[in-house]
Amino acid sequence: MEGSALRERALRYLAQREHSRAELERKLAPHGTAEDIASVLNRLTELELLSDARFAQAWVRGKGARFGTARLRHDLASRGVDAELIAAALAGDGDDEEQRARSVWAGKFGRAPGDAREWARQARFLQGRGFGSALIRKVLKEIPDESAQG
Structure with a gap:
């Protein structure tokens, strides 16, 4: 593919959303040589269109x-x-990661786990979202009492 067509394709991708250099390089790989792609990406970086x-x-x-x-x-x-x-x-x-974990937990569950099986399910959910085990234990242990909220 010609350099200008490669540049236009890269600009179309960047117009949709931000991309990392590696992402854009992977997307452009089927459409040009490694040298042409590197040249286009270097130019986009110089112009601060790619960061x-x-x-x-x-x-x-x-x-x-x-x-x-x-x-x-x-x-x-x-x-x-x-x-x-x-x-x-x-x-x-x-x-604050703890606040994010509480918010994610409340959006999905909203009430304390009733038994060990439910606790494990909620913990797995939070773990899958990328929260650490110490934080998960803290969030699931310190669930606010709904009767105290008025």
């Missing part, structure tokens, strides 16, 4: 309310974002 840091911040902003730090870190790493950029995006998030 892994901006992608990581947008990802955390968009998904942060529903997922824990571990899940966000894994998702960004699997999309080719550098560990330093991931750490910066997560540090800049500013959200």
Whole structure:
């Protein structure tokens, strides 16, 4: 594929949403040579149309309310974002992970587990969302008493 057509395709992808460099490289791979793709991506980076840091911040902003730090870190790493950029995006998030875990839990369950089996189910759900085991125990142990709320 010609360089201008490759550049147009890359711009169409970027117009839809932010992409990491690695994501965009994978999407463009069937349409050009490695040298042409690298050239286009380098130019987009120079023009500040492509930024892994901006992608990581947008990802955390968009998904942060529903997922824990571990899940966000894994998702960004699997999309080719550098560990330093991931750490910066997560540090800049500013959200309290415990509060996010409580919010996610309340949205799905809303009431305390009645037995060990239900406790395990709720814990697995939170774990799948990327929250740590210590935080999960804390959230499921300190569920607010509904009768105290008035």
